[in-house]
Amino acid sequence: MLERTELVIDVISDVVCPWCFIGMKRLEQAISLIDDVQIKPRWRPFQLDPDVPAKGLPRAKYMLDKFGSEERITAMHAQIAQLGELDGIRFNFEDIQVAPNTLDSHRLIRWAGSPKAPDGTQSLIVKRLFELYFEEGRDIGDHKVLTEAAEECGMDGGLVAALLLSPADIESLRAEMQSARAMGVSGVPSFVLENRYVLVGAQETTSLVDALRQVASAKARGELSKDA
Template sequence: MSPLPVTIDVVSDVVCPWCYVGRARLMKALAAVPEIAVELRWRPFQLDPTIPPEGKDRQTYLMDKFGDEERIHQMHAQIDELGRAEGIDFAFDAIRTSPNTLNAHRVIRWAATAEPGVQDKLVGRLFALYFEEGANIGDPAVLIQAARDAGMDAAVVETLLATDADRAEVEQEIATAQQMGVTGVPCFLLEGRYAVMGAQEADTLADAIRQVAQAKAEGALDSSQA
């Protein structure tokens, strides 16, 4: 393993299908560079923070946003195909509610303080719940169970969710990402300065990781401008 791990901050939203595809490709990229130690951190973004806490009817929301059932069908068909190639079985018809994801991001934030790998496991579980099982990931009960599945202390999560704990901090993180120029997700930020935008192919991500790891090992990152 590399003595100098590469940090990857993934800015994403758990209701973004491209982010789910991006995570699958990132996992392939990491498998392709086993010699490089990677510290993976998931960062929040909200595609639509205006959705109320209780969520919106999914079909109504999509029609209000895109206005055309055929256009919606075509978008879903395109993502379906990409998902299958990455081992994802999108079930868009099963989704009944478009949720507000702020609480999901709060739980993801708390997962970062758990054992290594728990945060990524939670993110993967939330993606699967929403896109493959049609679960409402704005529902506190769903979030608590997802936290339990990922290995978190569900009782602590339940207690914190009932408060405003870390709400302002998550909102500030989202604002910071926007100020940095992140307008779409996923965004893979390597060592806090090199951004790979969009659900890039695994080979592209792996190459970026290798290049940054080499630059870090050579000390080039220390003298370069962020």
């Protein structure tokens, strides 16, 4: 059996971004269509609004302050819901009560990507957080919700609960997000293939498949080596 080319894709996203949820679904579909490449997603943190208080804000008022009118918000939600349905997402905006600060969610995502965690745990956590927020209307800034999500995805809930009460990884995550902004990342999702090629936005599945195949082929030919 031929050894499959390994391809690393860093996904910079925020779990309160509906386009990131759509982007995750499309990436998931793209990976399922590529059998001859071993694709390893790594989820990187980004906060669309790091100034939201730790306890969150009432989402209805938050959205109104941000977008200016109920009509605009309704139209935006309808457009996103229609697109999401095509990718198997049941956006349930009316049930979302809290606009959370996502720093603790990103801490959980980082811990799920630990070398000690089983392969795929990080992607499971990311998917579950999107589902909890956008489909079930849960507060993903709440430590209890995050701990439950961790347990559902096979993580040690007691350890996660303890870590959430500590300052673990807060400063390093903030530094990573600041670095991303300094490099010009202002919109999410952003897909970084092999630390070289960047796709911005919720790409169509076919576009992701094409990009992944092209970069994997270039890597297999040795064209991505440091000396190339």
